[in-house]
Amino acid sequence: MSGRKTKKNSFVKKKWLLVAICGLSIAAYNTQQVEASSINKLDTDKAMYTPKSKLRLSVEFTNTDVSSKGYYKVLLENPVANSSDGYAIRKEQTGPWECKKNKTITLASGSLDMDLPEYDGRGYLVTVQFYNYDHQLLAEKTTAVDVSSKWTMYPRYASLGRWDTSLSEQNRNIADLKKLHINATMYYDAYYRPQNPFPHETFKDWIGATVNQRNIRNAIKQNHKYGQSAMMYNMVNATTGTPDDRDAKMNDNGDAFKTIIKKDGTKAVESKWGIYRTSPANTGDGANTADNIGEQKTFNMLGGFDNRDNVSHQVQSYYNMWSKDWQKYIGDKMWGALTYMGFDGWQGDTIGNDTAVSYENRYSLKDKFPVVSGFGSFTEAMKTNQMKKFDFGINAVGGQGQKDLDKSQADFMYSEIWANNDVDDNTAPGNTNGTHTTYDALARAVDNTMQNSKKSLIVPAYIYHDYHPEWMSDKAVLLKNISVLAAGGSNMELTDGVNELYSEYYTGVSKDKKSKLSSYMSDPDNGGLRKLYDFQVAYENFLRGGNLQTNHHKIEVTQNGQDMGSNHGEANKIWYMTKSGHGNKIDDAETINLINFCDVSHIGWQIQNQSDDDNKQINPQYNVHIKYYVDPGRNISNVWIASPDKWLDGKNQKLSFSQGKDNTGNYIEFNIPRLDYWDLIYMK
Structure with missing residues (x-):
């Protein structure tokens, strides 16, 4: 999130590309070299939607491909779209586009409409992708939709x-x-x-x-x-x-x-x-x-x-x-x-x-x-x-x-x-x-x-x-x-x-x-x-669903064998917050939030001088190991990681994990591939 991201969808000739949206594999194509097209804007017509209402998107697309025609995909997915439980939601629709090379088109209300799910108080990731008719991905962009009655x-x-x-x-x-x-x-x-x-x-x-x-x-x-x-x-x-x-x-x-x-x-x-x-x-x-x-x-x-x-x-x-x-x-x-x-x-x-x-x-x-x-x-x-x-x-x-x-x-x-x-x-x-x-x-x-x-x-x-x-x-x-x-x-x-x-x-x-x-x-x-x-x-359901509450569970956050974890946001540490939710809701889950303070020496949020500003340094951390003690009796079936930072850009992916038990209780272990500012880990 610290720098402007430039979309570059260039592909190497005869390389197989696996496109993953929200951790769900959607297609594999034999791709050809394609210049960088872009989605400049992706807007929803409202800030919030009531259940079962209609989502209307508008998209501004600049085509730099020799193809002047193709198709787009609109994917609406919740954060557990690739799970097998009853909360998984994934909707997809497609349509044609036509735009000459180096020109820009806007697709607005009507062509991109989608009926929203019936569930109240749910958050969804929306991904729009543009392909040519050779099935080459030219550009993609994400936004989000809140379906809530209040x-x-x-x-x-x-x-x-x-x-x-x-x-x-x-x-x-x-x-x-x-x-x-x-x-x-x-x-x-x-x-x-x-x-x-x-x-x-x-x-x-x-x-x-x-x-x-x-x-x-x-x-x-x-x-x-x-x-x-x-x-x-x-x-x-x-x-x-x-x-x-x-x-x-x-x-x-x-x-x-x-x-x-x-x-x-x-x-x-x-x-x-x-x-x-x-x-x-x-x-x-x-x-x-x-x-x-x-x-x-x-x-x-x-x-x-x-x-x-x-x-x-x-x-x-x-x-x-x-x-x-x-x-x-x-x-x-x-x-x-x-x-x-x-x-x-x-x-x-x-x-x-x-x-x-x-x-x-x-x-x-x-x-x-x-x-x-x-x-x-x-x-x-x-x-x-x-x-x-x-x-x-x-x-x-x-x-x-x-x-x-x-x-x-x-x-x-x-x-x-x-x-x-x-x-x-x-x-x-x-x-x-x-x-x-x-x-x-x-x-x-x-x-x-x-x-x-x-x-x-x-x-x-x-x-x-x-x-x-x-x-x-x-x-x-x-x-x-x-x-x-x-x-x-x-x-x-x-x-x-x-x-x-x-x-x-x-x-x-x-x-x-x-x-x-x-x-x-x-x-x-x-x-x-x-x-x-x-x-x-x-990810609102896994950030502040009312069912989620701080659990103060034991957690070990290490890097190269060194203890890096802090539950109080200490300087030069990785700050963690852990929560649990129970009941018949989508946020019947456990979450871990990780914030990178490894090179932050000033932990006051209000800036009083230039020195305070200079002491806010963020450098990516890699291969952070997590050992987390889960709620008693809970069997973890899926672990996901999501981040707004550049390396995931709002999407999520599944993490491999192992489970064990010791004198403290049941635990799971896994590695975080990267932590820039903030990673959200959630498990069902």
């Missing part, structure tokens, strides 16, 4: 944050996200005030950027066209402004909100639904505003930013998520906004944890409580009432509050991870509580939620938050992504097309672009992220 089964999340662009630019951005199989988008800062989201057709957000409802409605339409869900972003426990402000819409609830003058001289809210400070606090870097003890908790968003309008909705006031009155108030507001615009759900945001007291205890400071303790109660209220027919989830910033969310009815799990002193509050069996500075910590956050909720955690983690080189390192981006994916999570990393998030202010990323992905990584047709997203879709 995006929350296997979330692939991204953001939209520009609401004043041309519709054509917006459409291109959404189409590029579709190519990476993004199945839900967060509408970042598409609202005016939390309590009055859409006052006019055009308005200014808190930073002064123009928001056009035209753009929002167009984006929702495009999302739905591609099988994506549209999620409105809004705070779960905040208002902006005071009842005195125009468009505040805070006068329709009697005495719930009262305008006061704070001790720092600024105008603010005092509400019986609010949360109140137990210690003084500055409320915005550079803003010269503060909360005193006993005042309602606020934050001045204007602090630390320059050159923007000093609008009345710059200051957020915060509320008690345990309050049933607040739950009803903001829930009703959001139900109205979602229904009015046609959104599919609510992405709730917070500002992390703090200690507070209720309105009744603002003077005595009795019965202090952590703000995040209300996440679970708030979620249950939403899913029982206003969000019953909408998707809903809360950002557990830094993993704080995730414990209660894991037990709740939240439709999806989302935690913005920071490389600071935040620690898990939902530590699962076998894991050790800790901060979130390393790759292993990202994986642990994912695994905690997977064990506790059987849901795949969505992880925003801003690699280049404080250090902004012009170009992001491919290796740094890939290692962070792989750490999350191998653990069973999903990366929240893209905004407004294929732009990597480096800041929590998403609109600024796609507008300012202080640091950019390389042209290889950002190419939505053939780039590194496209390969990675194809892979996570094709």
Whole structure:
């Protein structure tokens, strides 16, 4: 995945070629010398499909062969397509093509349609091959298909944050996200005030950027066209402004909100639904505003930013998520906004944890409580009432509050991870509580939620938050992504097309672009992220099927007789993660994920300087020996290896293995032919 792959399908005269797709031998032909033709683009018409729906592909093919006619094959296969159990699925169809030498054709909807299987929550690899009528393979390319009834089964999340662009630019951005199989988008800062989201057709957000409802409605339409869900972003426990402000819409609830003058001289809210400070606090870097003890908790968003309008909705006031009155108030507001615009759900945001007291205890400071303790109660209220027919989830910033969310009815799990002193509050069996500075910590956050909720955690983690080189390192981006994916999570990393998030202010990323992905990584047709997203879709059942759980089995990872294994992502080691699944499901299996840290000396995921970048070195490892102790009583019949890296390019192959038993238990042994960044081993 670290470099651009150029397809070269040149064959030596009179050489027999065995073509293997997903480990399944499909044909053997006496080949002749053929110049390199290519499939330049291979697209699906949707990011996600419902069971038994129709897959429509479009393919752009450049022919450099003397033949002007031939046939193509479309193969749809699941990761166990060459097994003999009841889960094997392989569909094939063919058709003719005609294209003169050195010309390009596009085959689109109609000619490449395929009916999808009936099974819900399955991932498939799709391979398209072009042959001439001498049965010579001219070109091939792969992509993937997710057949799921809901995006929350296997979330692939991204953001939209520009609401004043041309519709054509917006459409291109959404189409590029579709190519990476993004199945839900967060509408970042598409609202005016939390309590009055859409006052006019055009308005200014808190930073002064123009928001056009035209753009929002167009984006929702495009999302739905591609099988994506549209999620409105809004705070779960905040208002902006005071009842005195125009468009505040805070006068329709009697005495719930009262305008006061704070001790720092600024105008603010005092509400019986609010949360109140137990210690003084500055409320915005550079803003010269503060909360005193006993005042309602606020934050001045204007602090630390320059050159923007000093609008009345710059200051957020915060509320008690345990309050049933607040739950009803903001829930009703959001139900109205979602229904009015046609959104599919609510992405709730917070500002992390703090200690507070209720309105009744603002003077005595009795019965202090952590703000995040209300996440679970708030979620249950939403899913029982206003969000019953909408998707809903809360950002557990830094993993704080995730414990209660894991037990709740939240439709999806989302935690913005920071490389600071935040620690898990939902530590699962076998894991050790800790901060979130390393790759292993990202994986642990994912695994905690997977064990506790059987849901795949969505992880925003801003690699280049404080250090902004012009170009992001491919290796740094890939290692962070792989750490999350191998653990069973999903990366929240893209905004407004294929732009990597480096800041929590998403609109600024796609507008300012202080640091950019390389042209290889950002190419939505053939780039590194496209390969990675194809892979996570094709193998979703063996990466984050809810049936798969960490098993902490004994495993030996050796190379030339030397112990190279680490289950905690140590520097200069091969990091492994092992999982088991049981029951009557396709993920009734065992998996091993291997990540190559053999030449990685810096295991912090956030890049602080050039040295951190330079210490992310990836060199291929060969002939790695694995001895793995399987679940008691389980007989392994097949072992496969798959990788998004160049040597397998998203496909898989079967591995030869032996079985044995010792004092520890039953084990299997096999050799890994190659490990670049990431190998997935799965066994049935």
